[in-house]
Amino acid sequence: MLKNKQVGFLGSGNMGEALIHGLLHSHLCRPEQILCSDVRPERLKAIREKYGVKGTSHNPEVVKQSDIIVLAVKPQIMKQVVEEVAKYLDLSKLIISIAAGVPLDAIESCARKELKLIRVMPNICVSVREGVSAIAGGKHASKEDLIAAKTIFDSVGKSIIIEEYLLDAVTGLSGSGPAYIFLIIxxxxxxxxxxGLSRSDALILASQTVLGAAKMLIETGEHPGKLKDMVTSPGGTAIAGLHTLEEGGLRTTLINAVEVATQRSKVLGEIIKNNLTNEKA
Structure with a gap:
């Protein structure tokens, strides 16, 4: 799928680096297939030396040489970056945006042309190749384009393909979700x-318990309620603990947290969209 493709990254921050690492670690790309840019010379130098990829400070060079372009820049500078490279963008290039809250039509508005766009919401866990990403295709993105995007993001975890309007819900659940889990741990x-446990032992026990429970759920494919019942025994410790969690409203609190985060994502998305479309060039 990516064997003969040149992949360019506009922005080489944490997310960009995670994807570069994933592509190379999964042997989906060779270092010479990847070209990245960044405004920080020291960052580019570090990425080039660590991964053997090509680097430049000039965004247009990345776009001109790439078949697939990953927009890995902050939402606040998306307009500036897209306008800088717009003359080199066309429907022959697949453009993947991981900028949070930036809708596909806003990117087209900045470029002042129709583009082959895909929007992705990954989470921070891509940095350890256990992330989860939601992929939404624009009107010109083909099935093959979506498969290419999924291949890229599967290299850093798992991914699903959904409609763009659901990305706020994804942000509320899996985008913000690591913060919820860190708090729980x-x-x-x-x-x-x-x-009575030491802090270090308690952290190991708590974090590995969460990891193991998640892995068991994924690998067995069982409903979480069924797995929960496997741990509980009549009059036992687990059911006593679960009773306390339910009494404290854990389930409702988590549902409310996802709902509030989803609504906040919608509000922030509207602000970002208005800023992008209303700014003067």
Missing amino acids: DALADAGVKV
């Missing part, structure tokens, strides 16, 4: 300390 470790 921290709380579990605090609990371990309270009942």
Whole structure:
């Protein structure tokens, strides 16, 4: 799928580097197939030396030489970057944006032309190749383009293909989700300390428990309720703990957190869209 493609990254921050690492680690690309840009010379130097890829400070050079372009820049500078390279963009190039909150039509508006666009919402866990990403195709993106995007993001975890209007919900669940889980792990470790464990042991026990539970759920394909029932026994410790969690409203609180984060994502997306489309060139 990517064997003969040149892949360009506009922006070589944490997300850009994670994707470069994933592509190389999964042997989907060779270093010479990847060209990246960044405004920071020291960052480009570090990426080139670490991964053996090509680097430049000139965004147009990346676009001209690439078949697939990943827009890995902050939403605040998206307009500036797209306008800088717009003359080199056309429907022959697949453009993948990972800029949070930037809708596909806003990117086309900045470029003042129709483009072959895909928008992706990854999460921070791509940095350890265990992320999850949601992929939404624009009107000119073909099935093959979506498969190419999925191949890229599967190299850093798992990915799903959805409609663009659902990306705010994805942001509320999996985009913000690592923060929820970090809080839960921290709380579990605090609990371990309270009942006599050392902080280091409690953190290992809590984090590995979350990892193992997630892996068991994924690999068995069982409903989480069924797996929960496997842990609980009549009058046992797990059911006593679950009763306390339900009494404290954990389930409702998590549902509310996802819902509030989703609504906040919609508000921020509207602000970003208005800023992009209303700014004067």
